[in-house]
Amino acid sequence: MAGEINLLPQKQYESERKEKTLRWLYLVITVLLVLDLVIVVTVFGYWTAKKVQINNTNNKIAKVTQTINDYKNIEVLQQVVKQEAKSIVSIEETKQNMNNVLDKIAELTPEGVRLENFSVSEKDEIGAQVTSRDPTVFSTFLINLVDENKGGEYFSDISVSSLTGDTSGAYSCSLQFKLKPKAFE
Numbered sequence: 001m002a003g004e005i006n007l008l009p010q011k012q013y014e015s016e017r018k019e020k021t022l023r024w025l026y027l028v029i030t031v032l033l034v035l036d037l038v039i040v041v042t043v044f045g046y047w048t049a050k051k052v053q054i055n056n057t058n059n060k061i062a063k064v065t066q067t068i069n070d071y072k073n074i075e076v077l078q079q080v081v082k083q084e085a086k087s088i089v090s091i092e093e094t095k096q097n098m099n100n101v102l103d104k105i106a107e108l109t110p111e112g113v114r115l116e117n118f119s120v121s122e123k124d125e126i127g128a129q130v131t132s133r134d135p136t137v138f139s140t141f142l143i144n145l146v147d148e149n150k151g152g153e154y155f156s157d158i159s160v161s162s163l164t165g166d167t168s169g170a171y172s173c174s175l176q177f178k179l180k181p182k183a184f185e
Contacts, residue, residue, distance in 0.1 A: 101126070101154075101179060108144040108151045112137040124179035126155070131172040138171045145177065156180050 098120060109115065116129040132138035145151035145158050158177040165171045 104151070104154055108141065110137050110140050110144070113141045120179075124181075126177050126179060128175050129172065130175050131170065133168075133170050135165070135169070135171055145175075154180055 101120070105115070112134050113130060113132045116131065118126075118128045120126050130138070130141065132141070142158075142160065145155060151158075155177045156179075158175070161174045161176070163171070163173040
């Protein structure tokens with residue numbers, strides 16, 4: 001019996017030691033699980049924050065790209081507007097020049113002469129059908145066009161074609177001439 005008494009405290013001691021070891025083991029496992037959980041939550045939070053940053057950066061890049069494209073479109077529009085402005089200025093200059101041409105031709109045209117089918121080409125070539133009932137007025141108009149102090153100062157290369165006259169005294173011709181360069185500037 002003496003051996004049994006000595007063994008009981010030994011078994012109890014071993015049992016308590018195992019329990020103590022298990023408690024420490026459970027404590028260590030619990031701490032490791034809590035630590036793992038904290039690490040997982042931290043990594044997930046960090047990943048979520050970085051994903052938000054990446055999305056924000058991508059949005060900013062998209063906005064900047066759109067702004068750059070808008071500026072390119074504005075630049076193209078500015079170039080178009082500049083070109084249109086040059087065209088308008090050119091048209092206005094041509095219009096003013098044509099008003100001067102028409103005023104000069106009206107000044108050179110005596111009463112009794114009619115100009116029909118008046119045309120001006122891009123090369124400043126002018127054409128018209130001229131009619132009159134009076135041969136004197138008709139010739140005065142043609143002389144006014146070629147006179148250096150009148151029409152000759154502004155017009156050149158004057159040519160008359162298809163000159164016709166009839167028994168009633170009506171005369172007509174096709175008239176072609178050119179505007180001298182810088183004649184009305």
